[in-house]
Amino acid sequence: MSEQAAAAEHADSHGDHGHGDHHGPDFYYKTYAVLLVLLVVSVLGPEVGEATGIQAITLITAFGIAVVKAGLVIRNFMHLHVEKRFVHYFLITSLAFMFLFFFAVAPDVMNHEGTRWVNEAAIAEIERAEAEHAAGGGHHGEHGGDHGGDHGGDHGEGGGHH
Amino acid sequence: MSFKPIANTRSATGVMTAKLAIWWLLASEIVIFGGLLAAYIMHRIGHPEWANYATHTNTMLGTLNTFILLTSSLTAVLAHHAAEQGDGPKAARFLYMTVGGAVGFLMVKSFEWSNEIAHGYTITANTFWSFYYTAAGIHGAHVIVGAICMLWVASTARKNEELHRVENVGLYWHFVDLVWIFLFPLLYIAK
Numbered sequence: 001m002s003e004q005a006a007a008a009e010h011a012d013s014h015g016d017h018g019h020g021d022h023h024g025p026d027f028y029y030k031t032y033a034v035l036l037v038l039l040v041v042s043v044l045g046p047e048v049g050e051a052t053g054i055q056a057i058t059l060i061t062a063f064g065i066a067v068v069k070a071g072l073v074i075r076n077f078m079h080l081h082v083e084k085r086f087v088h089y090f091l092i093t094s095l096a097f098m099f100l101f102f103f104a105v106a107p108d109v110m111n112h113e114g115t116r117w118v119n120e121a122a123i124a125e126i127e128r129a130e131a132e133h134a135a136g137g138g139h140h141g142e143h144g145g146d147h148g149g150d151h152g153g154d155h156g157e158g159g160g161h162h
Numbered sequence: 163m164s165f166k167p168i169a170n171t172r173s174a175t176g177v178m179t180a181k182l183a184i185w186w187l188l189a190s191e192i193v194i195f196g197g198l199l200a201a202y203i204m205h206r207i208g209h210p211e212w213a214n215y216a217t218h219t220n221t222m223l224g225t226l227n228t229f230i231l232l233t234s235s236l237t238a239v240l241a242h243h244a245a246e247q248g249d250g251p252k253a254a255r256f257l258y259m260t261v262g263g264a265v266g267f268l269m270v271k272s273f274e275w276s277n278e279i280a281h282g283y284t285i286t287a288n289t290f291w292s293f294y295y296t297a298a299g300i301h302g303a304h305v306i307v308g309a310i311c312m313l314w315v316a317s318t319a320r321k322n323e324e325l326h327r328v329e330n331v332g333l334y335w336h337f338v339d340l341v342w343i344f345l346f347p348l349l350y351i352a353k
Contacts, residue, residue, distance in 0.1 A: 024243070097193055106200075109208050122209070
């Protein structure tokens with residue numbers, strides 16, 4: 001295939017949109033610079049949050065900025081905004097199933113007791129780990145303890161609910 | 163006479179079939195990684211003791227790897243731009259740089275894991291470390307697959323052949339970067 005034919009073929013492959021006409025290397029370098037600044041903020045922000053005891057700073061700088069960074073990559077590097085609308089639809093569908101999974105399962109996993117059930121294994125594991133941490137226990141203690149605790153916790157999802 | 167696969171030439175939807183396949187692949191990856199991260203988040207919220215385990219992850223190395231992946235995303239999109247200009251050899255050079263980023267990421271990761279395993283933080287240490295190695299391990303496998311695919315695409319792009327593949331492999335690579343953007347605060351920042 002000749003060079004001109006290859007270029008023409010590639011140009012055709014972008015016929016459904018035309019981001020190549022709008023974005024040059026300068027645009028990508030600027031996006032990259034913003035991403036690096038956001039990376040620095042996402043690392044330093046939680047340090048400030050911990051020092052001041054304001055948890056909102058940690059949440060916003062760690063996870064809020066992660067969402068902004070992801071948005072920049074999706075829009076400016078993946079050019080999703082110029083793709084056909086149905087591409088958006090099936091990506092959103094995947095995200096919707098992910099959130100459905102999360103909200104359907106989260107109440108049982110994030111809580112350890114509810115109406116007529118208690119996850120005793122999970123509660124015991126939290127108490128054991130916190131006590132070990134308070135006693136200044138090293139990580140080596142986690143092996144034996146967690147093997148028992150985690151296995152109990154896992155089985156507890158079924159057997160531990162009373 | 164050369165044979166061209168239908169995926170490279172047919173477009174029933176307005177999106178080239180090969181690129182459409184990549185978007186479908188990424189949609190399935192959203193469910194794979196999304197499910198894994200959602201499971202991690204709900205366990206993390208339900209188990210406050212995990213905050214103590216998370217203090218042992220190396221934020222400095224996590225930051226370095228984030229920097230490497232962001233840089234490799236830049237070179238991937240520059241490769242795409244070069245391909246759009248019909249400059250296959252330049253696109254191939256940017257793809258080789260991206261592969262260099264993948265290798266750098268894996269080197270940092272292997273150093274990090276060696277150190278953690280040496281200190282007893284193995285995949286069987288507790289559920290936190292199990293999630294840590296599973297999530298980062300599956301992500302690392304995607305980095306390896308992406309690097310292999312980019313080498314293959316670069317080998318044809320440098321001959322100015324099949325330049326549309328540069329964008330397709332770039333989309334996959336940006337997704338690998340996206341996953342890390344969320345793994346980084348979850349595993350390294352939120353202590």
